[in-house]
Amino acid sequence: MTRTAAIKTRPDAVESDVCLIVEGCYPYVPGGVSSWIDWLMRSQPETSFSVVALWPRPMTVPSRYAPPPNLVALHHLYLQQFGARPQASGRGPLGHERLGEALTRLLTRGGTMALSDVMDELAHVRRTMDLSHLFNSPVAWQLVQDMYRREMPNGSFLHYFWAWRALLGGLLSVLEFPLPEAKVYHTISTGYAGLFAARAQLETGRPALLTEHGIYTNERRIELLMAGWVTDTIDKGHALDDARVDLRDMWIRAFEAYARTCYETATGIVSLYRDNQRPQRLLGAAEAKLKVIANGIDLARFAAIKPAPNTARPTIALIGRVVAIKDVKTFIEAANILKARVPDLRAWVIGPTDEEPDYYKDCVALAAGLGLDGTVLFTGSVNVLDYLGGIHVMVLTSLSESQPLVVLEAGAAGIPFVATDVGSCREIIEGPDSESPHLGAGGIITHLAAADELADAAAVLLTDPQRRRTMGEALRSRVAAFYTSSTAAASYQQLYAGLAGAAPKPPAVPGEA
Amino acid sequence: MAAKRLTAPAHMHRPAGEPSGLTVREASAAAFAVAGEAIVVLLAFSGDVPVTVTVIVHAAITLIAAAILFWNRPGSEDRTVAAVLLLVIVVSGPAGAAAALAMLPFAGHAGAGPQVLKAWYARLANADGGDRATVMHDRVTAGRVVRFDDRPPEDFAGVIANGTLAQRQAALGLIARTFHTDFAPALALALRSPEPVVRTQAAAVVARVRSDLKLRLKTLLATAAGHGAGGHGAGSHRGGLAAAAELLRLADCGLVDRADSERCRRGADTILAKALATERDVTTEAARGNRETALVIEGFLLTAGRLKDFRVSRRIHDLMAGRRYRVRRIGSQPVPG
Numbered sequence: 001m002t003r004t005a006a007i008k009t010r011p012d013a014v015e016s017d018v019c020l021i022v023e024g025c026y027p028y029v030p031g032g033v034s035s036w037i038d039w040l041m042r043s044q045p046e047t048s049f050s051v052v053a054l055w056p057r058p059m060t061v062p063s064r065y066a067p068p069p070n071l072v073a074l075h076h077l078y079l080q081q082f083g084a085r086p087q088a089s090g091r092g093p094l095g096h097e098r099l100g101e102a103l104t105r106l107l108t109r110g111g112t113m114a115l116s117d118v119m120d121e122l123a124h125v126r127r128t129m130d131l132s133h134l135f136n137s138p139v140a141w142q143l144v145q146d147m148y149r150r151e152m153p154n155g156s157f158l159h160y161f162w163a164w165r166a167l168l169g170g171l172l173s174v175l176e177f178p179l180p181e182a183k184v185y186h187t188i189s190t191g192y193a194g195l196f197a198a199r200a201q202l203e204t205g206r207p208a209l210l211t212e213h214g215i216y217t218n219e220r221r222i223e224l225l226m227a228g229w230v231t232d233t234i235d236k237g238h239a240l241d242d243a244r245v246d247l248r249d250m251w252i253r254a255f256e257a258y259a260r261t262c263y264e265t266a267t268g269i270v271s272l273y274r275d276n277q278r279p280q281r282l283l284g285a286a287e288a289k290l291k292v293i294a295n296g297i298d299l300a301r302f303a304a305i306k307p308a309p310n311t312a313r314p315t316i317a318l319i320g321r322v323v324a325i326k327d328v329k330t331f332i333e334a335a336n337i338l339k340a341r342v343p344d345l346r347a348w349v350i351g352p353t354d355e356e357p358d359y360y361k362d363c364v365a366l367a368a369g370l371g372l373d374g375t376v377l378f379t380g381s382v383n384v385l386d387y388l389g390g391i392h393v394m395v396l397t398s399l400s401e402s403q404p405l406v407v408l409e410a411g412a413a414g415i416p417f418v419a420t421d422v423g424s425c426r427e428i429i430e431g432p433d434s435e436s437p438h439l440g441a442g443g444i445i446t447h448l449a450a451a452d453e454l455a456d457a458a459a460v461l462l463t464d465p466q467r468r469r470t471m472g473e474a475l476r477s478r479v480a481a482f483y484t485s486s487t488a489a490a491s492y493q494q495l496y497a498g499l500a501g502a503a504p505k506p507p508a509v510p511g512e513a
Numbered sequence: 514m515a516a517k518r519l520t521a522p523a524h525m526h527r528p529a530g531e532p533s534g535l536t537v538r539e540a541s542a543a544a545f546a547v548a549g550e551a552i553v554v555l556l557a558f559s560g561d562v563p564v565t566v567t568v569i570v571h572a573a574i575t576l577i578a579a580a581i582l583f584w585n586r587p588g589s590e591d592r593t594v595a596a597v598l599l600l601v602i603v604v605s606g607p608a609g610a611a612a613a614l615a616m617l618p619f620a621g622h623a624g625a626g627p628q629v630l631k632a633w634y635a636r637l638a639n640a641d642g643g644d645r646a647t648v649m650h651d652r653v654t655a656g657r658v659v660r661f662d663d664r665p666p667e668d669f670a671g672v673i674a675n676g677t678l679a680q681r682q683a684a685l686g687l688i689a690r691t692f693h694t695d696f697a698p699a700l701a702l703a704l705r706s707p708e709p710v711v712r713t714q715a716a717a718v719v720a721r722v723r724s725d726l727k728l729r730l731k732t733l734l735a736t737a738a739g740h741g742a743g744g745h746g747a748g749s750h751r752g753g754l755a756a757a758a759e760l761l762r763l764a765d766c767g768l769v770d771r772a773d774s775e776r777c778r779r780g781a782d783t784i785l786a787k788a789l790a791t792e793r794d795v796t797t798e799a800a801r802g803n804r805e806t807a808l809v810i811e812g813f814l815l816t817a818g819r820l821k822d823f824r825v826s827r828r829i830h831d832l833m834a835g836r837r838y839r840v841r842r843i844g845s846q847p848v849p850g
Contacts, residue, residue, distance in 0.1 A: 154656040154657055215710075225683070225685065226717065226721055238687055238691075239659075239665050240666060240676070240680045240687075241663060244656065275709045282678075324720050325720055327720075362727075366771070399719060400713055400716050400720075422713070448719075449704060449719060
């Protein structure tokens with residue numbers, strides 16, 4: 001990854017092979033999905049890419065990635081800047097009731113037909129009025145009242161109004177943005193990016209592909225269910241089945257509807273691991289479209305690393321940022337329990353400590369309070385490769401992960417893993433049910449926030465060199481077989497070739513339905 | 514429907530803070546009209562020009578002023594002052610133009626000021642809340658109050674174990690927003706759920722609750738430190754006991770780390786030891802407190818060997834809870850039945 005000036009935008013660029021649609025990451029937020037997008041483009045040098053980056057509003061930070069040579073255009077779509085100043089005069093469109101019905105259907109249930117109907121209705125509106133003016137017109141006022149009566153009749157209209165503005169503003173931004181020409185539209189999440197891909201598929205007939213790293217709707221649901229900033233305008237007490245729709249329900253329902261639309265319209269749906277397919281199925285993703293392409297790593301980087309000698313100081317390590325979601329405190333408490341059985345224990349916490357300084361201070365205080373000064377060591381940001389050769393057992397205590405690369409890196413180095421049951425950890429460490437022949441367990445899975453279980457598992461591996469070696473080798477074999485960069489790159493190459501070669505479906509031209 | 518209330522009074526349509534009167538357009542139009550109408554006056558008094566020509570010149574001046582005022586004017590701008598100005602010029606001729614120029618500096622102050630708009634926006638946002646009866650009436654008629662036929666679940670742990678996915682997710686949301694240490698077992702169960710979606714959400718709730726508890730702990734430990742230093746008066750006595758009870762609950766809830774758990778216990782000990790050392794009647798405080806506080810204090814009385822105080826506390830608490838006592842004996846005579 002390289003710091004660089006803003007990537008030049010070339011909206012007039014010719015048709016690209018693949019148009020990537022990304023929300024809230026590339027090229028301004030480093031790591032995670034942004035790194036993956038950078039890797040994807042670089043891993044397909046013969047394929048030309050354009051990127052549509054969705055943001056709430058223009059970014060003030062510089063791009064964090066140097067553009068690869070095959071990136072032909074970067075477009076910015078801003079979700080919260082829709083709407084022109086109101087016009088005092090001008091003819092409004094007739095029949096806003098139908099538009100209201102179509103929008104309500106799209107925001108509450110979703111689906112390809114619902115999106116198609118909204119696009120049809122908007123095409124009718126465009127004949128008499130620019131959509132940016134519509135959004136701030138008396139017609140919009142009628143629309144919001146109609147939709148409020150249909151969607152959230154018990155809730156506060158005032159709160160509905162502002163939520164409606166935010167939701168519709170984003171939706172209309174997505175539906176009005178000029179569509180870059182491409183052979184394949186590839187979105188990296190559902191939500192607004194997924195809607196954009198669905199719209200592209202409907203308008204051009206070209207295939208739309210979805211790769212989900214996390215499950216966008218789950219992430220939004222968790223945020224919304226816990227959010228203090230969302231006002232509860234209906235008092236439901238502690239009842240769980242109250243059918244009255246309030247703001248939280250409205251937002252969650254909209255994101256689910258967007259996901260349903262994307263799943264239904266997409267030609268293919270890729271997940272990083274099998275567990276993530278379950279929520280996709282629940283929202284209507286067809287079995288035939290589902291596919292798993294795991295992320296991979298470059299094995300050559302780890303080839304020279306030898307397992308830590310049995311005679312070396314017994315060492316466990318957690319590699320990751322020192323932040324609450326990694327639950328470093330459980331690692332420290334496990335080290336405390338483990339120290340009673342392995343007195344010479346060393347427990348490294350390898351990763352940056354500056355992201356949540358208060359949490360880091362708490363961790364240091366906890367270790368000191370438990371008398372683990374010489375046992376638990378925080379290294380800060382270091383080159384992980386320098387440490388892997390001294391680690392007997394790797395540990396991951398995270399509360400949430402998708403497909404953690406650290407498990408793959410440990411596997412490439414032949415180090416067995418003790419990890420919480422999050423993301424794809426179980427699939428990587430124990431192997432999927434479909435694995436044939438079964439390569440054996442590469443470590444032990446524990447429950448979340450269970451320091452005693454974690455200590456027991458680490459003790460087993462620290463005190464039994466044979467088992468440690470067997471599990472380390474099993475993990476190494478599995479990573480080499482299923483989790484390499486070259487495997488992932490080949491899968492995407494094949495997928496793109498298949499989609500680009502497929503005859504385009506006839507586009508559903510809005511307004512002519 | 515609530516939407517009807519959102520129609521602003523007519524005089525409030527101008528956006529807040531936007532100058533309405535003294536703009537370059539109005540000033541230019543008025544200045545032009547004064548100069549033009551001066552010519553009209555001169556023509557009228559010269560006696561050489563027919564009245565028709567004078568009227569035509571006046572009409573031309575009016576048209577040009579109208580163009581200055583309205584030509585290419587953005588639709589969003591307020592036109593009230595411009596319209597009044599033009600009307601005055603048309604009707605009153607030269608005197609009107611002069612009067613319009615003179616009144617322009619004051620025109621900006623006409624209409625709704627920021628304070629009036631502020632009140633309107635406050636009303637829009639329902640910032641003052643209105644009187645309680647009206648608010649309650651509105652909530653009932655809008656269907657926003659608790660429905661008593663939608664009963665809450667018996668316990669969240671049961672929902673996490675046996676509920677539908679939607680119920681489990683809703684329960685976890687409620688646990689996050691209204692956390693009580695009694696919910697900790699349900700949360701622990703959710704962390705072990707075989708359903709990945711539930712586990713992920715439970716993990717997010719744990720992260721949020723731990724962070725909230727950390728802040729709460731700081732407050733409670735400050736209370737404990739205050740009691741330890743003897744800086745709290747009688748008014749906060751019961752509050753201190755409640756804080757001790759909460760600290761002990763936090764210590765055992767499984768959501769604070771070992772070091773914080775120890776700090777909780779020490780804080781509670783400090784408060785309770787201070788309470789027992791005072792001359793105040795701890796038993797009464799225990800009885801008056803809620804059930805959880807009473808249990809904590811009674812546990813502490815047992816540990817301290819103050820069995821008589823413990824019995825008294827139990828009896829007072831039971832009496833205050835409305836439980837009947839059977840009289841076993843009067844003096845030395847047992848009461849039959």
